[in-house]
Amino acid sequence: MLCARCRKNEASFLYQKLVEGRVLESGLCASCHAEESPGVYIGDSPLASLFAYLGAPAQGKRRVRCEACGLSFSEFRKCGRLGCARCYDAFAGEMDEVLAQVHACSRHSGKCLPPRDPKELARAIEKAVAAESFEEAARLRDRLKRIEGD
Amino acid sequence: MLRYKMGWARPDGPEHAVVLSSRVRLARNFDDRPFPPRAADAELRAVLKSVFDAASKTRLRDAARISLADITPLERGFLVERKLISWGHASEPAHRGVLVGERDAASVMINEEDHLRLQNIDSGLCLDRLWREASAIDDDFAELLDFAFRPEWGYLTCCPTNAGTGMRASCLVHLPGLTATGRIESVLRSLDRLGVLVRGLYGEGTKVIGDFYQVSNRTALGRSEEEIVDSVTGVVRGLIAKEREAREELSGGDRKTRLEDLVYRSLGLLSHARLLTYEETMRHLSYLRMGLALEWKLPADLTTVNELLVLSQPAHIQMLAGKPLEERDRDFLRSTLLRRKLSGATEA
Numbered sequence: 326m327l328c329a330r331c332r333k334n335e336a337s338f339l340y341q342k343l344v345e346g347r348v349l350e351s352g353l354c355a356s357c358h359a360e361e362s363p364g365v366y367i368g369d370s371p372l373a374s375l376f377a378y379l380g381a382p383a384q385g386k387r388r389v390r391c392e393a394c395g396l397s398f399s400e401f402r403k404c405g406r407l408g409c410a411r412c413y414d415a416f417a418g419e420m421d422e423v424l425a426q427v428h429a430c431s432r433h434s435g436k437c438l439p440p441r442d443p444k445e446l447a448r449a450i451e452k453a454v455a456a457e458s459f460e461e462a463a464r465l466r467d468r469l470k471r472i473e474g475d
Numbered sequence: 476m477l478r479y480k481m482g483w484a485r486p487d488g489p490e491h492a493v494v495l496s497s498r499v500r501l502a503r504n505f506d507d508r509p510f511p512p513r514a515a516d517a518e519l520r521a522v523l524k525s526v527f528d529a530a531s532k533t534r535l536r537d538a539a540r541i542s543l544a545d546i547t548p549l550e551r552g553f554l555v556e557r558k559l560i561s562w563g564h565a566s567e568p569a570h571r572g573v574l575v576g577e578r579d580a581a582s583v584m585i586n587e588e589d590h591l592r593l594q595n596i597d598s599g600l601c602l603d604r605l606w607r608e609a610s611a612i613d614d615d616f617a618e619l620l621d622f623a624f625r626p627e628w629g630y631l632t633c634c635p636t637n638a639g640t641g642m643r644a645s646c647l648v649h650l651p652g653l654t655a656t657g658r659i660e661s662v663l664r665s666l667d668r669l670g671v672l673v674r675g676l677y678g679e680g681t682k683v684i685g686d687f688y689q690v691s692n693r694t695a696l697g698r699s700e701e702e703i704v705d706s707v708t709g710v711v712r713g714l715i716a717k718e719r720e721a722r723e724e725l726s727g728g729d730r731k732t733r734l735e736d737l738v739y740r741s742l743g744l745l746s747h748a749r750l751l752t753y754e755e756t757m758r759h760l761s762y763l764r765m766g767l768a769l770e771w772k773l774p775a776d777l778t779t780v781n782e783l784l785v786l787s788q789p790a791h792i793q794m795l796a797g798k799p800l801e802e803r804d805r806d807f808l809r810s811t812l813l814r815r816k817l818s819g820a821t822e823a
Contacts, residue, residue: 375635396513410510435698435703437629
């Protein structure tokens with residue numbers, strides 16, 4: 326993404342400005358950002374790291390396209406937005422790298438969407454109990470009861 | 476619409492002298508539908524209907540269901556200022572919507588960049604409670620809708636910066652003391668290493684308006700929601716301590732008169748001016764708020780000031796007038812509102 330101000334350098338800062346009571350966001354390069362906001366240092370944003378990464382020359386990327394929505398990886402590189410959930414599967418090889426770049430980690434370790442299949446659910450309950458995540462286990466048990474009740 | 480009560484502006488949350496509000500947002504998407512920026516009208520319509528229908532079986536069953544296309548641009552601006560929708564969401568109203576729970580405490584933006592953006596917001600520093608509440612609403616919807624999730628990457632989102640937990644935990648903090656002592660820049664710089672993102676609300680030119688900053692988690696993947704909440708809360712607690720120190724320093728010894736002068740000038744200006752821009756109002760409400768947070772005996776109270784921070788915004792002023800207004804007319808009406816709200820007290 327090019328800097329919205331000079332239109333020459335790559336944007337690496339997300340800049341917010343209030344105009345007429347409306348917050349406008351634009352991507353700026355480091356020097357324009359420094360000129361626009363000399364007083365306050367706001368720091369780098371994950372969006373900035375994403376664009377910095379996507380803006381760097383691609384090396385040996387596969388020509389790949391998501392079959393579900395038609396988005397190609399090169400289109401994603403330009404806009405930084407994925408087309409649908411299946412894009413993650415279509416670009417699986419690349420996504421690990423993209424996510425690692427943005428989050429400094431590419432593996433999820435938070436809340437999990439509980440499975441819908443009762444057998445998988447029972448396994449997830451055992452796992453939660455083994456990990457002493459009793460609140461999570463109770464939540465999964467409630468879900469199992471509801472599914473079995475349907 | 477003006478009658479909607481917003482709980483988050485009440486000055487009764489934990490640490491409210493420095494933290495105005497906390498907010499937890501979770502991004503969720505359907506597994507089998509294109510993300511909104513790439514979706515055709517029919518897809519967007521189907522998503523909006525599914526979410527509205529599902530809501531009636533969740534704990535948001537009594538929430539107001541608003542289709543953005545059914546309301547005026549001014550009303551959409553009002554919802555933005557209430558933090559219920561984003562400007563991006565308001566600018567493309569077709570097949571977009573929002574669910575608004577009681578007191579604005581819980582809401583869901585539909586078809587913004589992601590299919591659902593669940594939001595819980597309240598006054599003061601309370602991210603852990605908000606996370607639990609948002610998670611319970613998420614559980615309700617997850618029973619009814621097929622959310623996009625992969626065990627390795629977590630919840631999938633339109634922009635990879637939100638993937639994983641899909642969570643943004645943020646606090647709106649008021650740091651006039653650190654600004655007045657000139658320490659704000661070094662303090663913000665030191666936060667950079669702590670995995671948080673700080674955003675100010677910029678005015679025309681360069682200055683952050685009203686010394687309000689939003690502190691949020693920088694990344695959403697790789698840490699659990701509880702870890703994210705703990706880390707943002709920890710950083711905000713550190714900021715509270717530094718801000719309190721700065722305020723104490725400013726209100727002691729020789730500097731006290733200077734600070735009093737600043738606060739009373741602001742009070743005078745807000746209670747007597749005849750034309751007030753939004754920026755000027757925010758700047759002076761900020762000083763007044765600092766005086767009140769220091770528990771000075773001022774002829775105003777925190778509830779009124781917090782309320783005015785919200786009511787002074789451009790769309791709110793126009794909603795008060797019941798019609799769109801030119802900038803000068805807004806400035807006039809804003810000054811009238813401020814005079815009225817502050818006058819009873821200042822004449823006493």
